[in-house]
Amino acid sequence: MSYKEKFLELLKREGYAADLPMRIAMREYGDLAAGTVIVYGCGEAIPEKMVIAIRSEIFPLIADELPGYSAKISTHVIGLNEPAQMHSHWVDHHVTGVKA
Numbered sequence: 001m002s003y004k005e006k007f008l009e010l011l012k013r014e015g016y017a018a019d020l021p022m023r024i025a026m027r028e029y030g031d032l033a034a035g036t037v038i039v040y041g042c043g044e045a046i047p048e049k050m051v052i053a054i055r056s057e058i059f060p061l062i063a064d065e066l067p068g069y070s071a072k073i074s075t076h077v078i079g080l081n082e083p084a085q086m087h088s089h090w091v092d093h094h095v096t097g098v099k100a
Contacts, residue, residue: 003061004038010053021080024050026058034068043080046073 001009007026008018016023024046026039039046039054046054053071062071 001061003058003065006061007054007058010050010057014050014053016050023080025078028066028069030069035066035070035074036067037062037066037071039071039073040082040084041074042082043077045075045077 004026011018011022011024021042023044024039025042026037029036030037039058039070054073059071062069
């Protein structure tokens with residue numbers, strides 16, 4: 001199971017929405033060789049129980065799948081609409097070819 005699939009499974013298991021709008025979101029920054037995966041709270045900080053679960057269940061999978069990447073949980077809380085905006089921008093830029 002990939003770290004992305006496991007992240008969605010964890011959200012569902014703990015009663016969080018695994019689709020937009022989300023209360024906890026994850027985003028990759030970087031290229032194929034190196035980067036960072038950051039997990040954000042959306043609208044509120046990530047509860048400590050979820051921080052522990054993400055670090056113990058998701059971060060090891062990230063290390064296995066993306067050896068040049070680091071992983072962290074941001075203390076910055078993003079707006080509830082930001083994951084949808086990020087997704088929309090990604091679709092526009094990478095799928096439809098629209099440049100932002």
